[in-house]
Amino acid sequence: MLAWTPTEGADDPIALTEVDAPRPGPSEVVVQVAAYSVNRGETFLLEAPRPGWRPGRDVAGTVVQAASDGSGPPVGRRVVGHPAQGGWAEQVAVPVDAVSELPPDLEPTVAAALPLAGLTALRLLRTMGPLAGRRVLITGAAGGVGHYFVELAAAQGAVVSAVVSTPARGRRLLELGAHELLTSVEDGNGPYDVVAESVGGAVLGQAWSRLAQRGLLVWFGQASREPAQLDFFDWRGGASGTLRKFDASDGDVPDALDLATLVRLVAGGRLHPEVDRVRDWRATPEVLRALLAREVRGNAVLTVPAPSA
Known part of the structure; x- marks a missing residue:
């Protein structure tokens, strides 16, 4: 073959x-x-x-x-x-x-x-817990994971700010429920209760600076290919918070069951x-x-x- x-x-x-x-x-x-x-x-x-x-x-x-x-x-x-x-x-x-x-x-x-993008988004949301009414920031949002994440998070009642390279790349995210598009993390007002960060480099530190006190930052990628930068003595954002490194393959639910969930949501018109x-x-x-x-x-x-x- x-x-x-x-x-x-x-x-x-x-x-x-x-x-x-x-x-x-x-x-x-x-x-x-x-x-x-x-x-x-x-x-x-x-x-x-x-x-x-x-x-x-x-x-x-x-x-x-x-x-x-x-x-x-x-x-x-x-x-x-x-x-x-x-x-x-x-x-x-x-x-x-x-x-x-x-x-x-x-x-x-x-x-x-x-599979890969949908499972990642679904499991990110599971890691974050209930999101109704919470302010959520996601970086690198124009990729496959970002589109699924935004729609699923917005459906839970989250107020989602999506960071994209250009407004044109993010226009579909607004249709899927994003509250606003940003072309830079530093343009976000914050504070955000939850941050999903996939770029790495300097963006990780910028995202932390927008995190609310005792907020949660889930680091799930390094698309920039640059080493992540965090300064413990940069006290912008929450003085205390949780940084979680995330791997979509580390979960208790088999892929088959989560794929069935994604299929059911798509078939029911609730995921696009x-x-x-x-x-x-x-x-x-x-x-x-x-x-x-x-x-x-x-x-x-x-x-x-x-x-x-």
Whole structure:
């Protein structure tokens, strides 16, 4: 079968290559991939890929081989999945605790945008606790996580300030419930009860300076690729507060259950994935360049042709 694999130093970081078909474990299904989404974090991993690693964590498609232990969805079911790797391919093996079945009217190009960004946003909110009436600031809000986070937080009754690079990149966030758009953390009035910070560098310290007394700052990324800067003796913002480093994979709820929640919200019209562009999978290198250039709002999705009969 064909799959995108790291090139390690070529002009494009990936190449379409012939690889072995998946060899699923007892509790894994094989999914014929119809669509997958690309994430900014995967572009970083492509800079120095681990031996044997292939990119791809967000997929939607159809089960073509059921789990041999009898668990999970049967052959023929449409699913969204969150494999550990290898999803930019014609087929991928996915643990049954990382797949959720799709309703008939949910397209794979929409479902494929859910896993990494949607799970991160859902689990960020779970970490933060009840948000009704609370002032919330999120940085790097124009990406996939930001769009999901803003809509879910606003639905809880939070007053959300979203930091974006330009107003044009953030316009959809206002439609999803953001109270205001900011082009710099320092433009925010604050104080904010909760901050979700994904940029790192100097922005982390700037965000802390807008935190309310005994507020919570959840640090969930470092998109700037710059070391985080915090000065203990900078007493702007809350003199006391909680800084929590967040990893979306560290949770007690299986991916399958949280994916089912996201699917249910989308199917019910209460969550709206922001899919900026849909391309044939042979355009993946082009889309990765657009992602690195911050030209993608929300998610970009690639479609994989159905196998010939």
